Amino acid sequence: MKNILFVVGSLRQGSFNHQMAELAEKALEGKATVTYLNYSDVPVFSQDLEAAVPAAVAKAREAVQDSDAIWFFSPVYNFAMPGTVKNLLDWLSRSLDPANPAAESVLHDKVTTVSLVANGGHEQAGDQYRSLLPFIRTNLVDHFTTATVNDSAWVDGKFLATEEVLAALDKQIEALLAAINS
Template sequence: MKNILFIVGSLREGSFNKQMATAAEQALAGKATVSYLDWKDVPVFSQDLEVPTPAPVAAVREAIQAADAIWIFSPVYNFSIPGSVKNLLDWASRALDLSDTTGASALQDKVSTVSLVANGGHEQAAEVYRNLMPFIRTKFVDQITTSRVNDSAWVDGAFVPSEEVLADLNKQAEALLEALN
């Protein structure tokens, strides 16, 4: 079975994107194993911190390298990707051997995809990911699932994906697995 690493772009307890990831996990049930990246301790990127590699960054790189694919579940902040997610991707996209800064990164040729949960700006954020992910040398599966946050979630904290969103997650899971074959 293939190993899919989920990166939840919101570190908030009860994150709607984490809840979307749980729905995607169901779409992969019996087809792939899923793990979640712990990246809350990754520092803000600075070349001054690259050597020696900070332990949280080394752990992130190892988790990415051990996975067959990554699936990012991202909020949309100001019609773009969250700065924290961009920071994580900046660290992960740096060359593993800094004596050759054009060399392979942890993300090198990694199959990737993205899903977005937000109340607006999906198209703009999706376009940022469509440009960024191939640039950082991932094999991007452009089958992006998007969802608005259901109104009741703002009161009770429970994100409820629509049947259409669940169908889209299933299509995205199949496209991701197909890209791995």
């Protein structure tokens, strides 16, 4: 069975994007295994740290290597991808051969896709992912699911996916699994 690595862009416990990831995980039951990347301890990228790869970065790289695809569940912060995700991608996109910056990274040809849960800015943040992920040599499945946070979630903390969002997730899963198996 294929392994999909989930990267949730909000580090907040119970985040709306984590709740969306749980919906996707449930929809993937019997089709793929899911693991979640804990990257909260990945340091801010610095070339000063790059030579002796920090343990948290090495652990994240290993999780990526062990996966068949990466699925990002992303909030939108100021009409952009979260800085934590960009920082993670900066680390993961670095060459595995320190003597050759153009050599392959752990992301090279890795299948990726994105879902965004936010109250606006989906298009702008989505465009950032659409530009960045192919640039860092991933195989982007450009079948994003976007969702707006329901008003009641701001009170009770519970993200409610509409039937339309659930149908879009199912189509995204089909596209992702097809890309993994091609």
